[in-house]
């Protein structure tokens with residue numbers, strides 16, 4: 001079982017086979033479950049959502 005690290009929002013481990021997101025946020029590399037990322041975007045508003053979506057579009061799964 002491979003883990004990408006701990007979700008920056010909920011703190012649970014993110015498994016490789018789950019949908020997840022890894023990107024540079026807040027000047028550090030963060031890993032999120034997709035569900036957590038979406039929730040985070042809703043909490044932080046549209047501008048944050050657009051920024052994260054743009055970053056997500058550039059991140060592909062690392063196998």
Ligand SMILES: [Zn+2]
Nearest residue numbers: 007010033036
């Ligand atoms: Zn999470």
